[in-house]
Each structure stands twice: as structure tokens, then as C-alpha cells.
Amino acid sequence: MCLALLCGGEEKVLGTQKAPGSCPYCGGVVMAKDVESSWRICCLPLSVKSKRKFSCTACSRRLVTYP
Numbered sequence: 155m156c157l158a159l160l161c162g163g164e165e166k167v168l169g170t171q172k173a174p175g176s177c178p179y180c181g182g183v184v185m186a187k188d189v190e191s192s193w194r195i196c197c198l199p200l201s202v203k204s205k206r207k208f209s210c211t212a213c214s215r216r217l218v219t220y221p
Contacts, residue, residue: 165191173208182212 166189173186187207193200208217 163191163193165189168204177210177213177215177217179215180210180213182210184208184217185211 168188168190170185170187173184175184176182177184185208187209188204189207190202190204192202208219209215210217
């Protein structure tokens with residue numbers, strides 16, 4: 155229980171931009187968000203990761219890209 159109080163994760167949006175293509179579900183505009191996520195224990199950063207997440211502006215679905 156104490157570990158839950160001392161650990162924490164947070165996400166910060168660095169920027170957004172319009173992505174090419176359209177949503178396969180509704181045909182809406184796709185937005186790309188650059189997100190930085192970090193995990194901390196007692197205010198000490200453990201890891202920081204940057205990711206790009208895609209979502210539709212019309213239906214608010216999170217879209218996944220496959221390599």
C-alpha cells in the first residue's frame with residue numbers, strides 16, 4: 155500500500171499536429187500527439203519515454219499503427 159503512494163506516473167503532451175490519412179472507423183481527421191511519460195519514486199525519475207499517439211478527432215478513438 156505504501157508503494158502506491160510513493161510511486162507515480164504522469165504524461166505530458168509536448169505537441170499536436172494533423173496526421174496524414176483518415177480514421178478507418180468514421181473517416182474523421184487523425185491527430186498525432188507527441189507524449190512524454192515518466193515514472194517516479196519519491197520524486198526521483200526512473201524512466202522517461204517519448205511516444206507518438208494517434209487519435210481521431212470525430213469519434214475520439216485511439217488509433218494504433220503497425221510497422
